[in-house]
Amino acid sequence: MSSQSTSIKPLPSEPDDQSADSYAAASRWRLVWRRFRRHKLAMVGLVVTILVYVIAVFGEVIAPYSNSHLNADYAYAPPQQLQIVDTSGDSWDWGLHVHGYTMERDPETLEQEFTTDPDNQVPVGFFVQGEQYELLGLIPWDRHLIGPVASDTPMYLLGADQLGRDQLSRIIHGTRISMSVGLVGVGMGFVLGILLGGISGYFGGRVDTIIQRAVELFMSLPTLPLWLGLAAAVPREWGSVERYFAITLVLSLVAWTGLARDVRGRFLALREEDFVTSARLDGTGEPRIIFGHILPSFTSHLIATLTLAIPSMILAETALSFLGLGLQPPTVSWGVLLQEAQNIRVISTAPWLLLPGAAVVIAVLAMNFLGDGLRDAADPYKH
Known part of the structure; x- marks a missing residue:
């Protein structure tokens, strides 16, 4: 009698928590990208935004002339x-x-x-x-x-402008300053908004009261006069680099309040959810619960908010520079170029000097379309 040996296959091992979280995150971003691709204007905004930042990074290569090249003839x-x-x-x-x-x-x-x-x-x-x-x-x-x-x-x-400088080259060189002011300013505002809003919403109590009163104080200040006052306080003898960082700081000081209120509301809604309670009972520390569990649950919403906030920063820098209170020559930004073009001669005989305004419109519209698409794609209740 022959005995037949049978081999028992081991059961597949259950995935650990880290791999399960990675898979869930990958699936979530895949769904967001699938919904985002259906938004045609958002795809156009994505392409235009990428092109604008490529121009900002490689401006010296793309521009026919340097920023200082001129021919008065x-x-x-x-x-x-x-x-x-x-x-x-x-x-x-x-x-x-x-x-x-x-x-x-x-x-x-x-x-x-x-x-x-x-x-x-x-x-x-x-x-x-x-x-x-x-x-x-x-x-x-x-x-x-x-x-x-x-x-x-x-x-x-x-x-060419009033000094014989190539307008195309100056618009390209100004792209770097105008677009980076938006990124740096929004980045600084995001750090403050997420940090203070997260602490306020998660801990509540007296901490929440103090932070919210500070938020309400900043929100009660009129934005444009505050920008004008802080920008006018920047010493005129400062160089272009110092003024650049000063304007970025001025813009970021008033850009975090709305995000802080939004993040606080999200934390208040999520801190009593089952996954947060489970993490707390499992002995997870407070920083990991905040930054490892609650914050990633609405990261896609934060990215959409970031994309929609950058255009407002670009417009703010353009407005301040146009009024002569922002960046100053020889620094080149779209606002500086528009400030140099505000005279009757330009409007009557040299309208091409107003083309930096078209660059502002294109960049702002592209990023607004991109932000709208990201917001709709990140919304789990939209199909």
């Missing part, structure tokens, strides 16, 4: 049209180029007038050699994404 030069083929002659000439300027002075007003000369072609190329700079502040390089092939010929795709 071409003050208020109008925009040039980028062309691929030239049909002005008997035969078509292929090649990326712009038409040069013909300058004449009005005998009555003595105003310099510019007209495009089809016979004067200025060749344009990609990754052309130009002014030297430091890529990311570390690597010396002299290549620019687009620019004139000959360094002695001007190219003003978006026109």
Whole structure:
């Protein structure tokens, strides 16, 4: 009689708590991303926002000229049209180029007038050699994404300002300051809002009362006069870097109150939930309960709030700089560029100097669309 051996397969081991939490978090973010992709405007906002921050990081490469490049002979030069083929002659000439300027002075007003000369072609190329700079502040390089092939010929795709500086290059260089002020300011406000709001909502009692009275005090102050007063208190002799951080601090001082109230409400609603009670009975410390259990439960909501808060910071910096109380030249931001364009000459004869306003509108709309999409995707009650 032959005996048949049977092998017993071990039961699959139960996943530990850490792997289960990681799986649940991955599944939650996968659902958020699936709902976010259905929001078409949010996807457009995501693409535009990424492009704006790529321009902010690699501005020296993308800009045709440096921030200090100028040619006074071409003050208020109008925009040039980028062309691929030239049909002005008997035969078509292929090649990326712009038409040069013909300058004449009005005998009555003595105003310099510019007209495009089809016979004067200025060749344009990609990754052309130009002014030297430091890529990311570390690597010396002299290549620019687009620019004139000959360094002695001007190219003003978006026109020139009152000193003959390329408007396109200045808008690109200003992107870094304007977009980073929003990130840094909102980041500082988020640290204060999450920290104070979390402590207030979790512990309650006297701590909650003190923090909420401080929040109400800041919320009772009128925002615009407070910004104007604090920005005007910044000493004029400070350099551009000092003023940059001062304006960022000013903006973040009044940006945390709304988030603190929101986080407090979330903590008040979640601190009595079963998973928090279980963690407390299991001997988990208070910091881990706050930052490891309660806070991750609405992280997606915080990200959506962050995305919606950045545009308001960008607009605040632009408004302060436009009024002359924010950043000052030679620092370049979109608000500084608009401040330099507030005169009758710009409105009547050089409207291209108002293009930084279009950059502000595009960036703010893109981030608002992105924030709306994230908020809808993170809402568990929306399908």
